[in-house]
Amino acid sequence: MLSEEHIQTLKSRLRGELIEPGSAEYDVARKVYNGMIDRHPRLIARCRDVADVITAVNFARDNDLLLAIRGGGHNAGGLGVCDDGLVIDLSRMKGIRVDPEARTVRVEGGCVWGDVDHATHAFGLATPCGFISTTGVAGLTLGGGIGHLTRRCGLTVDNLLEADLVLADGSFVTVSAEKSPDLYWAIRGGGGNFGVVTSFLFRLHPIDTVYAGPMFWELEQAADMMRWYRDFITRAPEELNGFFAFLVVPPGPPFPEHLHNRTVCGIVWCYTGPMEQAETTFEPIRSFKTPLLDLVGPLPYPVVQSLFDPIYPPGLQWYWKADFVNELSDEAIALDVKYGSAIPTMHSTVHIYPINGAAHRVGRNETAFSFREATWAQVIVGVDPDPANKDRIIAWAREYWDALHPYSAGGAYVNFMMEEGDDRIKATYRGNYERLVAIKNKYDPTNLFRVNQNIKPSV
Numbered sequence: 445m446l447s448e449e450h451i452q453t454l455k456s457r458l459r460g461e462l463i464e465p466g467s468a469e470y471d472v473a474r475k476v477y478n479g480m481i482d483r484h485p486r487l488i489a490r491c492r493d494v495a496d497v498i499t500a501v502n503f504a505r506d507n508d509l510l511l512a513i514r515g516g517g518h519n520a521g522g523l524g525v526c527d528d529g530l531v532i533d534l535s536r537m538k539g540i541r542v543d544p545e546a547r548t549v550r551v552e553g554g555c556v557w558g559d560v561d562h563a564t565h566a567f568g569l570a571t572p573c574g575f576i577s578t579t580g581v582a583g584l585t586l587g588g589g590i591g592h593l594t595r596r597c598g599l600t601v602d603n604l605l606e607a608d609l610v611l612a613d614g615s616f617v618t619v620s621a622e623k624s625p626d627l628y629w630a631i632r633g634g635g636g637n638f639g640v641v642t643s644f645l646f647r648l649h650p651i652d653t654v655y656a657g658p659m660f661w662e663l664e665q666a667a668d669m670m671r672w673y674r675d676f677i678t679r680a681p682e683e684l685n686g687f688f689a690f691l692v693v694p695p696g697p698p699f700p701e702h703l704h705n706r707t708v709c710g711i712v713w714c715y716t717g718p719m720e721q722a723e724t725t726f727e728p729i730r731s732f733k734t735p736l737l738d739l740v741g742p743l744p745y746p747v748v749q750s751l752f753d754p755i756y757p758p759g760l761q762w763y764w765k766a767d768f769v770n771e772l773s774d775e776a777i778a779l780d781v782k783y784g785s786a787i788p789t790m791h792s793t794v795h796i797y798p799i800n801g802a803a804h805r806v807g808r809n810e811t812a813f814s815f816r817e818a819t820w821a822q823v824i825v826g827v828d829p830d831p832a833n834k835d836r837i838i839a840w841a842r843e844y845w846d847a848l849h850p851y852s853a854g855g856a857y858v859n860f861m862m863e864e865g866d867d868r869i870k871a872t873y874r875g876n877y878e879r880l881v882a883i884k885n886k887y888d889p890t891n892l893f894r895v896n897q898n899i900k901p902s903v
């Protein structure tokens with residue numbers, strides 16, 4: 445039992461707020477992005493600085509409290525919040541410093557990707573992130589980081605140079621290739637298992653205006669398009685990224701009215717090569733089959749990063765199932781067309797993200813992220829604003845995944861998994877799992893950091 449005195453002591457030691465049940469902010473502060481998640485923590489420590497994080501980690505450990513870490517709060521399984529325990533909420537830690545000469549950016553643990561894009565774009569620079577600007581930097585990075593720049597610049601972790609962490613014993617370390625290389629290896633894919641990351645240092649690339657946007661085709665052309673895409677995207681120049689999707693056209697601008705609410709297949713492109721070569725690069729794409737809709741053109745990179753934000757505000761119901769894919773066989777394509785054509789709600793979708801190109805040049809044991817030889821990460825997402833449709837979106841995603849899973853590579857991208865159990869986590873880390881356990885044994889033997897895709901210590 446936590447005494448009032450303990451809580452008051454914690455409060456007095458924090459620069460940030462300590463939020464408790466009954467306080468005016470509690471119900472907002474405990475909400476995460478996925479509206480399906482409804483957890484009630486005992487305390488939420490909205491940390492202002494590293495000192496606050498150290499205090500909160502020590503408090504959770506000394507009082508045997510379950511500890512959750514909230515970066516951007518986007519995790520579909522709700523791993524940024526917990527019942528009864530203490531949440532370390534980093535949303536007030538949003539410092540960013542761009543070093544244009546060194547081409548790096550230092551980012552505090554509570555930033556979302558839109559914060560980073562805004563800061564770096566002013567210098568004509570960018571680092572690889574995801575497809576939605578409201579996703580947290582911390583959770584996305586620690587799981588790997590797949591996005592529009594994967595084929596050209598690798599995963600987000602391939603651009604992580606250094607990180608500051610508060611460990612389970614309350615100590616503070618900076619990790620890099622030179623400093624604590626075991627932890628540096630583990631956090632590049634191993635999630636929040638090893639400590640609270642208070643800041644990240646990323647490499648930046650000269651990426652400013654890109655040639656990007658979605659193209660849609662009729663469902664009847666989906667099988668042909670997928671067969672063409674599987675060959676095209678693995679051979680395309682690395683400056684070109686494009687993920688394949690089944691989706692329902694949202695009923696609003698910029699989409700023409702005659703396409704509203706129609707289920708289509710599409711590819712969302714992002715080309716970062718020389719602008720004068722953009723049209724030539726897209727010529728074979730446009731000439732294979734004329735798209736129903738072609739919204740691809742020059743756009744500032746942060747605009748591309750936030751294209752889908754309005755469709756996906758916080759609070760919708762989300763259910764995810766995922767797999768890595770080595771080959772898109774004709775049989776798998778037939779199943780994708782079958783289930784992709786039966787998307788249950790306007791927000792639901794399926795995405796097939798390329799993780800080839802530069803991401804393949806890093807070996808499977810060089811970072812904790814293991815599936816370096818996979819060609820795609822596929823995710824089936826049932827989404828809807830109405831909780832009454834929860835069962836429908838879950839049933840579609842599960843049925844689709846059950847049918848398709850036999851054609852997959854085995855594990856799944858940890859950031860696309862919900863609660864799937866230890867076997868799935870082991871299947872995802874494969875040969876890297878034992879090394880992760882050894883590092884966990886060394887730095888977090890009591891498993892203080894366990895509200896995550898958990899690597900259990902063996903001591």
Ligand SMILES: Cc1cc2nc3c(=O)[nH]c(=O)nc-3n(C[C@H](O)[C@H](O)[C@H](O)COP(=O)(O)OP(=O)(O)OC[C@H]3O[C@@H](n4cnc5c(N)ncnc54)[C@H](O)[C@@H]3O)c2cc1C
Nearest residue numbers: 515516517518519523524574575580582583584590636641
């Ligand atoms: C709409 C949407 C779009 C997405 N798009 C992409 C995409 O394009 N590419 C991609 O790779 N992923 C994508 N994801 C998945 C995303 O990477 C994960 O959901 C990720 O967990 C989100 O990170 P977060 O910080 O927002 O999450 P949170 O819910 O805050 O945390 C998630 C996990 O990370 C841990 N964690 C958070 N902060 C820290 C920290 N500072 N130190 C240590 N551990 C921490 C938590 O313990 C928890 O286990 C998307 C998710 C959504 C909902």
